[in-house]
Amino acid sequence: MQVTKLKVHPGLNFDQYRALPGLSYSGIKNGDFVPTKKMMLGTAVHNYILEPEKYNGANRELVVPIARVLLFQIGELVKHMQSEVSVTCNMEHAGLSMQYKGRIDLIRPGRLIVDLKVSEMPLGKSIDHFGYGNQLTGYCLATNTPTGIIIRVCPKTLNTEKALIRQNPGFWERQVLKYGIPENIAI
Amino acid sequence: MNLTPIQSGWIKLADIKTALFDELQRAELAVQDYMNGIEGNPLDVVQHNIKSAKQVMADAKSKRLEFTRMIDEKLITPATAFEKRMAEQIEQAAAIELEMRKQAAENAEKQQAIANETAALKAHIVNEWFRIAAQYRHELERVTLESYQNCLKEKHPTHSIPAMVQDMKRILNAWNLPEFQKFERKLVSDGLAKEIYDSIEKYNPADDLETAIKNISIIWSTYANDLANADVAIESIEKHKQIAEMAFEMDLEFETATNALIAEAEMPIVETPKVKKEIKIKVDETEQCAKTIVSNFVRLWPYVNQYVRVKSWTKLTIGQMADALAKHINETGNIIPGIETIEVCK
Numbered sequence: 001m002q003v004t005k006l007k008v009h010p011g012l013n014f015d016q017y018r019a020l021p022g023l024s025y026s027g028i029k030n031g032d033f034v035p036t037k038k039m040m041l042g043t044a045v046h047n048y049i050l051e052p053e054k055y056n057g058a059n060r061e062l063v064v065p066i067a068r069v070l071l072f073q074i075g076e077l078v079k080h081m082q083s084e085v086s087v088t089c090n091m092e093h094a095g096l097s098m099q100y101k102g103r104i105d106l107i108r109p110g111r112l113i114v115d116l117k118v119s120e121m122p123l124g125k126s127i128d129h130f131g132y133g134n135q136l137t138g139y140c141l142a143t144n145t146p147t148g149i150i151i152r153v154c155p156k157t158l159n160t161e162k163a164l165i166r167q168n169p170g171f172w173e174r175q176v177l178k179y180g181i182p183e184n185i186a187i
Numbered sequence: 188m189n190l191t192p193i194q195s196g197w198i199k200l201a202d203i204k205t206a207l208f209d210e211l212q213r214a215e216l217a218v219q220d221y222m223n224g225i226e227g228n229p230l231d232v233v234q235h236n237i238k239s240a241k242q243v244m245a246d247a248k249s250k251r252l253e254f255t256r257m258i259d260e261k262l263i264t265p266a267t268a269f270e271k272r273m274a275e276q277i278e279q280a281a282a283i284e285l286e287m288r289k290q291a292a293e294n295a296e297k298q299q300a301i302a303n304e305t306a307a308l309k310a311h312i313v314n315e316w317f318r319i320a321a322q323y324r325h326e327l328e329r330v331t332l333e334s335y336q337n338c339l340k341e342k343h344p345t346h347s348i349p350a351m352v353q354d355m356k357r358i359l360n361a362w363n364l365p366e367f368q369k370f371e372r373k374l375v376s377d378g379l380a381k382e383i384y385d386s387i388e389k390y391n392p393a394d395d396l397e398t399a400i401k402n403i404s405i406i407w408s409t410y411a412n413d414l415a416n417a418d419v420a421i422e423s424i425e426k427h428k429q430i431a432e433m434a435f436e437m438d439l440e441f442e443t444a445t446n447a448l449i450a451e452a453e454m455p456i457v458e459t460p461k462v463k464k465e466i467k468i469k470v471d472e473t474e475q476c477a478k479t480i481v482s483n484f485v486r487l488w489p490y491v492n493q494y495v496r497v498k499s500w501t502k503l504t505i506g507q508m509a510d511a512l513a514k515h516i517n518e519t520g521n522i523i524p525g526i527e528t529i530e531v532c533k
Contacts, residue, residue, distance in 0.1 A: 150452075
């Protein structure tokens with residue numbers, strides 16, 4: 001697997017990110033979907049922590065305690081990392097090329113990516129169930145960052161857990177085989 | 188047809204029951220007779236009838252008790268004895284299971300504590316090598332630039348550049364590595380600590396020293412130019428040093444936090460058997476204890492009423508009040524003065 005034409009798009013909002021060309025992990029996995037209430041809570045927490053100017057105050061009584069727990073877990077790192085970074089690149093494998101896009105919660109390029117999850121499901125289960133490992137592997141491959149960590153907070157108990165993602169490019173190689181086009185005609 | 192002793196016993200019992208119920212029905216009818224039209228009779232007749240009815244009822248009760256006591260002694264008590272013995276055995280086994288679970292939970296907690304300390308030790312060693320390397324590089328650069336600044340300040344002549352460079356090389360060669368900070372180890376064994384230490388790549392300062400020594404000649408190569416405008420050069424170097432200092436501190440902070448996060452994320456989670464701990468109230472068979480429970484139950488009624496479930500308020504017991512107070516304590520963690528509690532594991 002090779003990554004070319006990496007481009008970081010600073011300051012994009014979510015709609016601008018969605019308009020970027022390329023396939024994201026959630027696009028591959030879910031296609032077009034209507035977010036559930038639980039997903040909306042996660043988005044609100046993300047906004048509150050990473051883009052506070054975009055947080056509209058919804059579910060504040062739930063959002064703030066969850067955000068506090070996550071911020072405590074991230075600690076000093078938050079001031080050394082870029083947040084909500086949109087990236088695009090070409091993933092190349094077996095002579096095929098696929099445009100990829102991802103939106104990364106927190107990144108220090110070349111060193112560390114941190115993905116925040118608000119979920120009742122323990123990571124031991126959800127990494128397999130939702131393929132979080134594949135999602136983070138995509139971010140790491142695209143940005144040539146060796147370490148990806150998920151921090152999860154349970155919205156009910158406010159318990160947290162962390163998982164270091166073992167990168168397995170196999171998932172993305174299969175996606176390139178499925179969605180890629182020959183490199184000589186790729187954009 | 189020949190009946191077994193048990194079968195004939197049951198038939199006899201049925202006969203006895205039928206005879207008893209006939210007798211009880213007759214007694215009921217007799218009481219009805221005494222009570223019929225009682226309002227129309229004179230007081231002494233009413234009193235006599237009530238007395239007679241009570242006597243009939245008492246006789247009926249004693250006959251009923253004779254029968255039901257026999258059922259109880261010969262049937263119910265021996266039959267329930269099986270359950271009681273089974274329940275006792277299960278209770279004993281459950282107590283053993285609870286002890287085993289508590290022990291397993293304690294062991295799991297100890298293992299988790301060791302795993303936590305192991306992760307912290309790993310992070311410490313990785314961070315220390317990073318800090319030592321970063322600090323060493325930073326110090327080599329700082330001391331070189333400070334010496335250069337001093338040379339400019341003291342306006343050493345340009346013909347002594349080779350001597351200054353040699354001096355600088357001697358200083359850098361003698362420069363010590365920062366010390367490895369001690370980790371307060373309590374649980375990780377010596378063997379495991381050594382294994383962890385050996386598994387982490389050590390910092391080798393040779394390359395950094397070589398680079399720093401090469402840089403000396405590069406830095407002093409512009410000495411003549413800088414000496415021509417020493418104040419500007421000194422100020423510029425000072426700014427560079429400050430920026431380098433800030434970058435060093437930020438890198439160190441980021442890397443330390445990153446390594447700590449990685450260590451936490453890699454830390455194995457030991458499966459801990461669940462031991463539910465619950466607060467119960469110690470209820471003594473004393474008037475004082477009963478009064479304390481009742482008074483607190485009434486005082487805390489707005490909080491404890493949610494825990495009270497009774498079919499009849501007149502049958503609300505001290506035990507039920509104590510249970511409601513215990514639930515309140517479990518929920519809030521509050522302490523109730525005068526109430527003695529015990530922790531029960533389940």
